[in-house]
Amino acid sequence: MIPEKTAEPLVQPLIEQRADPYIYKHSDGFYYFVASVPQYDRLELRRADTIAGLASAEKVTVWTKPDTGPYSDLIWAPEIHHVAIEGQPPTWAIYFAAAPSREIKHDLFQHRMYALTTTDANPLEAEWNLSQVDSGIDTFCLDATVFEHKGKHYYLWAQKGPGIPGNSNLYIAEMDSPTSIVGEPVLLTKPEYDWEVIGFLVNEGPAVIKKNGRIFIGYSASATNHKYCMGLLWADENAELLDPASWEKSPKPVLESCYERGIYGPGHNSFTVSEDGSEDILVFHARTYTEIVGDPLWDPNRHTFVKVIRWNAEGFPEFGKPSEP
Template sequence: MQDTILKPLIEQRADPYIYKHTDGYYYFTASVPQYDRIELRRAKTIAELAAAPTVDAWIKPDTGPYSELIWAPELHFNMGAWYVYFAAAPSREIKYKLFQHRMYAIRNTNANPLEGTWEFMGQVDTGIDTFCLDATTFNHNGQLYYLWAQKDNEIEGNSNLYIAKMKTPWQIEGKPVLLSKPEHDWEIRGFWVNEGPSVLRRNGKIFISYSASATDENYAMGLLWADENADLLDPAVWTKSREPVFRTCYDHGIYGPGHNSFTYAEDGDTVMLVYHARTYTEIVGDPLWNPDRHTFVKPLRWDENGMPVFGRPSTL
């Protein structure tokens, strides 16, 4: 039987995030090619997101500390309100600060986040004043956690993964805890990167997927996991995959899969893997400005030990 080669669900949307809410809608956001806004859409099914109308929830200011390169927004419903977490850089005229991203949050108390007013909540301060991005949040045992990527000037590389408790949906509590840093050969190709974490709970475990290396065909995904009853702020309880769990499929021409999120199929139980990838490698200029990272969606599989099986980015 010949494999069915996957096609993008949504073209030219990188860092995709799909959230299935209790209202029965799927909500989608991602980095837009212009990196100048936070765009939202919603639909009753995952497939319908492709043609769903878009709404601009927030547009960057012309100047200031969060006026360039709006990256990797995620939409979450925390403590009775909607939040979008995103990263942004200072004004372009301060060229040496162009990639000095910090993390920010906006809030909407309307039942439908495509309507109502979005309030800028300011910077999510980690207590470390360095490049940071790709924040996500998750609830576990009544505690809201913040999980993100950040540079540590004392550690070789571009970014590591950190976790912290949150005291409000826009403020962390306590000192950040280092969970993972680039160390394996597949994590340091082009750049030394751990970024784009996403959380999944199943089979008595907490899983954290993440992306590594440069954002070209070297981009690949790794996995961390811990027992669901463990202290998630203890680095010792986490196990890290030695090999990537998701990587370029040269056979079928799907390159650099990563920056994923997880959602659930319409049956409410099947976990769906959401990720971006490119369909060619001949990138002209800086890969950052190439718009052709497309959103793909496929079911996640499981092995006999209750571990996720990601398979190939090109096939179901």
């Protein structure tokens, strides 16, 4: 039984009907925003000089899916990054998951990862190149992010593991270009706790924040309804990040539905910073109701929210409730 809502939320969405939100603050001072659109048919960028300004910023479609082919359906969870690998030109990259058209695969959920890349300075006016990002495992995959640490670049993503029950686990690998990895993928976590296996066995949507001598990975678990929630992994900043033993995992979710104030299924997070750089910001999507008609996949009302992260005395993030400002 779903508990009744008893009070109005203290926050409102930053952007309505945008799921899987990603906000990146670039060195040019602008915030760049990309997310899944309800039609799952295109990649759309926004840019503003404040986080709040993203809500009214112009929407620029930089790519639209073709009608048929291997990347022509269910365009999911894009992220925009500026990747600067030593010896290679700085590159804008939009990573996203796409499925083949249904005449090719009758099962909808056959996603693979792709990237749009450009070396142009302005991603809103760029000429983009499309390529597949091959993880080395030919199974359903999605939700890639990238990050740099101590001069190395890492690719971090969700994928259905061979021989592992469930829908997706989290993997990491080192990158040798903005669209390719080296070495074997390393399994970091699979769904194991009761809050990670409700409806579906899912670990997905990883996002990285570095703080207080640690690397933190926020990720999402369970089905995409009101049971969706966030988990947390962390490693010491001096550890070998490709060694699974370097990582610890919270046995409890760190952000989950607030039934009292009606913010449900918070997850698929990203991280950014405030305009003056003094505060870390959590970006996530959530719904404001639980009664979903039909498949939650096609419900358009996962909205983008933002909230400030607090850090405790031990140096760990405290996310609080999704309904809090």
